[in-house]
Amino acid sequence: MGTDSQSWYLDLSYDQWTALSVSGPHPAARYKHAATVLDGKLYIAGGSRNGRYLSDIQVFDLKSLAWSTIKSDTEVLPALSGHSVISWGHKLLLLAGHSRSISDTVTVWIIDPESQHCSIMETFGTPPVARGGQSVTLFGSKLIMFGGEDKKRQLLNDIYVLDLETQTWSSVETTQTPPSPRFDHSAALHAERYLLIFGGCSHSVFFNDLHILDLETMEWSCPQLQGDLVSSRAGHAGVTIDENWYIVGGGDNKSGVPETLVLNMSKLVVSVLTSVKGRDPLASEGLTVSSALLDGEHFLVAFGGYNGKYSNEVYVMRLKPRDSLHPKILMSPAAAAAAASVTAAYALTKPEMLDLTEREDSNFKEVQNDTTRKDLSAEINAIREEKKALESSLAEVTAENSGIKAKIEEVNNTHADLSKEFHSVQGQLTSERSRCAKLEAQIAELRKVLDSMQSVEEEVQALRRQKSALEHDMELQTVQGQRPGGVWKWIAG
Numbered sequence: 001m002g003t004d005s006q007s008w009y010l011d012l013s014y015d016q017w018t019a020l021s022v023s024g025p026h027p028a029a030r031y032k033h034a035a036t037v038l039d040g041k042l043y044i045a046g047g048s049r050n051g052r053y054l055s056d057i058q059v060f061d062l063k064s065l066a067w068s069t070i071k072s073d074t075e076v077l078p079a080l081s082g083h084s085v086i087s088w089g090h091k092l093l094l095l096a097g098h099s100r101s102i103s104d105t106v107t108v109w110i111i112d113p114e115s116q117h118c119s120i121m122e123t124f125g126t127p128p129v130a131r132g133g134q135s136v137t138l139f140g141s142k143l144i145m146f147g148g149e150d151k152k153r154q155l156l157n158d159i160y161v162l163d164l165e166t167q168t169w170s171s172v173e174t175t176q177t178p179p180s181p182r183f184d185h186s187a188a189l190h191a192e193r194y195l196l197i198f199g200g201c202s203h204s205v206f207f208n209d210l211h212i213l214d215l216e217t218m219e220w221s222c223p224q225l226q227g228d229l230v231s232s233r234a235g236h237a238g239v240t241i242d243e244n245w246y247i248v249g250g251g252d253n254k255s256g257v258p259e260t261l262v263l264n265m266s267k268l269v270v271s272v273l274t275s276v277k278g279r280d281p282l283a284s285e286g287l288t289v290s291s292a293l294l295d296g297e298h299f300l301v302a303f304g305g306y307n308g309k310y311s312n313e314v315y316v317m318r319l320k321p322r323d324s325l326h327p328k329i330l331m332s333p334a335a336a337a338a339a340a341s342v343t344a345a346y347a348l349t350k351p352e353m354l355d356l357t358e359r360e361d362s363n364f365k366e367v368q369n370d371t372t373r374k375d376l377s378a379e380i381n382a383i384r385e386e387k388k389a390l391e392s393s394l395a396e397v398t399a400e401n402s403g404i405k406a407k408i409e410e411v412n413n414t415h416a417d418l419s420k421e422f423h424s425v426q427g428q429l430t431s432e433r434s435r436c437a438k439l440e441a442q443i444a445e446l447r448k449v450l451d452s453m454q455s456v457e458e459e460v461q462a463l464r465r466q467k468s469a470l471e472h473d474m475e476l477q478t479v480q481g482q483r484p485g486g487v488w489k490w491i492a493g
Helices: 333-358 369-481 486-492
Strands: 017-019 034-038 041-049 052-061 066-070 084-088 091-095 108-112 117-120 135-139 142-150 155-163 168-171 186-190 194-198 210-214 219-221 237-241 244-248 259-264 269-275 288-294 297-303 314-318
Touching (some): 034 084, 034 288, 041 091, 041 288, 041 297, 091 142, 135 186, 142 186, 186 237, 194 244, 237 288, 237 297, 244 288
Antiparallel strands (some): 017 314, 034 041, 041 052, 052 066, 084 091, 108 117, 135 142, 142 155, 155 168, 186 194, 210 219, 259 269, 288 297, 297 314
């Protein structure tokens, strides 16, 4: 594609990836970098290539299709891989990631693209342990960090929040079952209330599950996705526009994922938007995807990745306008299973109504009575079907609640039995303690007896020695009295 016109994007087809033909110098090919779009420019920070971490910041102008580099005259950014970048106001925040740094906790960098000034944000509170492959999501004036892998290759599934107004870190406690520890997953924010976590991997398993954290109740749930089958993946990229979460690339260390998915976060329905060939740079791990608004239209912008070969190409997708739905308040974990069937029923009826609206012709000002009756009948039937689906879902939720109550009762009974057993064991323990005290008293008495026996033994030994000496003297006297001749021989002589 040429660069003659700065409105090049208006010639693109909808929902299809297009590789941009860029003249001039290109940045080094890489993966596991970080990227975001700010003021019509794509910013690429760091990354990894052939085992070497990178520290540069590259800028791609989406109007002129030209690359440039930020060269800070202050702090020099460390070489990073698996880090995150967030646009905040007119600045970029770069945080976490693997590096050669000796820091044991997460560092936050502030980058001013206009002045090209880089500095470290002074933070307070308890910062998270240094890590890479985490997700960082902007929630109002807060950053939410989930998971990753620390320097010792330990996998994490913790939640930390950085309040950007007070610059204070805090650890967050959650309830219900969290996602298993993982890294290289993706995260999104829905309806300014829900944090969605998708995919990622451990050191041996790749995931395709979806977890949702309600940021008001801090409760995790794991609803089932509806629609197209989703393969397990890690190292993919995602970006949200209105109710839709676009997920690109990723892989499982064997092959890249060729599909670009769109997940409707209100209906929890996923569909394949488009697909590329297996060895395409878009079917890579460690790529990035960002959203850009050009002349009022939404575009996806992808860069980098690795699928046996490192990439430094820029791909764009012109998104077809999609209807915006009202944000959906997601079900609690107790009703999460029913949510899928409700949304599926909604998906079957709602598009038909939308299609009827789209097919209305403003040139027809008069509508036949029989046509009106048919339309009303169709709508009534659709409403009845939806009612049946909702009643069925309600019955399922009621049944599930009954099952949960039964389990709670069973747990309570078990708790009562364990409590009785505990009191019994506690009584036995008290008895044993009393017995031990008595034994200790007896042992003390025996020690006294042994001490007194020691002195008696010494006296006995002394008497034995005296006896031996006396017996020895008597033996000497006896021997002298029996010696031949002696004094009598002298008298006789």
